[in-house]
Amino acid sequence: MRIATWNVNSVVARTPRLLDWLGVAEPDVLCLQELKCSDAAFPHDEVGELGYQAATYCAGRWNGVAILSRVGLADVTRGLVGEPDFVDEGALFGAPQRRAIGATCGGVRVWSLYVPNGRAPDHPHFDYKLEWLAAVQRTVAAELTDEPFALLGDFNVAPTDEDVYDIADFAESTHVTEPERRALADLRSSGLAEVMPRALKGDRPYTYWDYRQLAFPKNNGMRIDLVYGNEAFTAAVRDAYVDRNARKDSTTGPPSDHAPVVVDLAFGE
């Protein structure tokens, strides 16, 4: 079974590339983030023609997540256990923000997550990020069994200093702080382990390169799209890699600023 995750940065702008990639990579399950569209605007018919069912959880201009599957799509859950809302100076923003969807696909419980960015360590969005990660933890606690289980998505956290191109550029920045990394450690303490992908080129499996300042050609990347699985999941992993080719320009339109992470598994062997 092949399970992948990809922050597409607008599924409307990315539909030709998404369809092309589905045909080339042939994932059985694909977790998507940053759809930036309504549920109705999602290309259900187009992915359906390629054999995929889709469960979406999105609304409008921001956020939005989905799970595509060609191996069944059951027990869809939208939102986390005790998920916080983003409140800034008393104002509520887009509650509930649509950032998490879970489903059972071919016997694997998967979650597609789009963790809040945080903006800056002293910004209310950063507190929201940490509270949101705590809700991920609660959801794991509520759902975890011995059956295969995995969280996949854009975590907006670089697990180690090696996961950014130059840690010196991240002083006073989000994505590399101790409390963010502690949230990942909490996931590990609760029985999940990270699936480390290999890079198809270079020595670091970055998953994100800013659009600006020629970050991609300079390989000024970050590894922030992550996969955490329980024992039943990680024991079945045969390969994992970042498909950086999907970050390149192509005839099917401009790329997302993220590349997909692909995990190949063999259950029952």
Place this chain on the structure above:
DNA sequence: ATGTCAGACAACGTCTGA
């Protein structure tokens, strides 16, 4: 020169968030 992008609004450029 953030060597950018996408979407919204009301255009046919300008703003915003990331």
